[in-house]
Amino acid sequence: MNERILLSHGAGGGASQRLIDDLFMSKLGNDLLLQKNDATILPALPGRIAMSTDSFVVQPLFFRGGNIGKLAVCGTVNDLAVQGAIPRYLSLGLIIEEGLAYVDLERIIDSIAETCSQAGVKIVTGDTKVVNKGQADGVYINTTGLGYIPEGREISGSLAQPGDVVIINGNIGEHGMAVMSQRSGIDWETDLQSDCAPLNGLIAEVFKVTTAVHVMRDPTRGGVATTLNEIAEQSGVGIKLNENSLPIPDTVQGACEMLGFDPLYVANEGKVLIIVPAQVQEAVLATLRQHSLGVNAVVIGEVVAEHPGTVTLKTNLGGERILDMLEGELLPRIC
């Protein structure tokens, strides 16, 4: 195998076949991927189907706590899981820059394999394109996921109701600030790690204690503030956050201050916002805290009837300010 990826690896001929066999099939292979046809035939899914797609263009490709491959699996698995779906199958589309080191691609594929195994999903179909040197920053990845939704789960951004509470499963801002601090060269001053993780196992635990989940969403691009704005708008409700209950670690706060960011707008890749009726909040919190990905779970706010479409923050000083949706480009190439 060549030490670097060449244009011929994406040309559909012999070199493509060898890359597929030596790397993709050997590390990601399973009964379904091994069909090796233009489309893969999957067993029927027991219930309504959930489908989600995401492209990943993060820079750098490798960051503390993960890399673009792990991120590409987690991102799509999480988009399915927050819709109440059991993730099952992923497609993998790679756009590789000519000259990418083979060992780097190998590390990325290893991470994909490991994260798929952790999340209980399979790569069932794939595609590889190679573009000329100077394009694609190493590699861009698209994953598209399929899952099924068990009976009785009705989750949507439009179902938040006054009286509900907003729970998050842990610390805010870690993914975005891990990537940004590395990119800006201040990472030697912090031990920030991306929170990148597949959340479907944690979410499955929540459904064991209640099906009364109104909204779940992962606050990735745009962060907690933007995601809650979308929900407030879709549901026609107001959302009030309490600053003193926000789980923002000192490392994130410090990096944000150095680089001029607001942690509420910073991307997370292992967090889920769960909106449930207040009656079940204790049961949900207890369940989350028993899971390694939910140890710091906490209620951060409530859903109200006033000011529909608006998210407000009650500050530590007792004031209140409106948290708008992200405008402009705060953090490019974060996922």
Place this chain on the structure above:
Amino acid sequence: MNERILLSHGAGGGASQRLIDDLFMSKLGNDLLLQKNDATILPALPGRIAMSTDSFVVQPLFFRGGNIGKLAVCGTVNDLAVQGAIPRYLSLGLIIEEGLAYVDLERIIDSIAETCSQAGVKIVTGDTKVVNKGQADGVYINTTGLGYIPEGREISGSLAQPGDVVIINGNIGEHGMAVMSQRSGIDWETDLQSDCAPLNGLIAEVFKVTTAVHVMRDPTRGGVATTLNEIAEQSGVGIKLNENSLPIPDTVQGACEMLGFDPLYVANEGKVLIIVPAQVQEAVLATLRQHSLGVNAVVIGEVVAEHPGTVTLKTNLGGERILDMLEGELLPRIC
């Protein structure tokens, strides 16, 4: 709306929302896409599910007979259709270069909408990333498709049998040479058009006359020769082509001679190779020829037991030569 795409259009905030609403929802919107959740919930599919993914990086973005948007729909629809599936749903992942003209993106989305409507499929979920100027050559597109397979269809690259014939639905080499002649600046000398088209309607007609289809595959990257090599290897058979029956138009032949390509290795985007028992060849040919995408359908070769894994060409001069799988990089960025 800005006249050019900005990094903020991919940041997940307000600008992203407006791009989604003004462009994607207004042109591609349907009951499923309008759910606007992280994953889209689809009705159950009646049968086994087929899934396929493809990324498109073609240069130039607009070419005679199509553009990257039309290509992205056709490519994935065809990958499903050649597996015997009825294509239903597509995801759409866009990686856009900062600075892309809004009108160009609009033209691409218009083509996607038109081709989806022609093929009877819906875009049900999407994602947009924007990367810095100088990356992504305008736009890269990933589409991942879902369909279902009606009872009784068993198609695979591994099912070709001695005694079968190899049919193609028309002219060879048009897509690749339309793109290459445009890129190399000789397009003013030809009227070459890409054959880019969704083939599911044509393929549905074939299944009305026979279910004895052993293999179908669209000869895209690597062309007819590479695709048949894959089939010969998967099925453990030999394939013999007759040069004098190959439908290679003079325009393709001329452009290939000028640019130094072999038409049998040039990509097609509206062609399907159909391998069926000789007994049904007349019925299949008659059906194909009644459809606008199959007027020039013809038998180009036969499946034999000798020389398993090998494709040979009987030349016009009576000789025989081996057609290897594509090696190296004949035609970069063709799809």
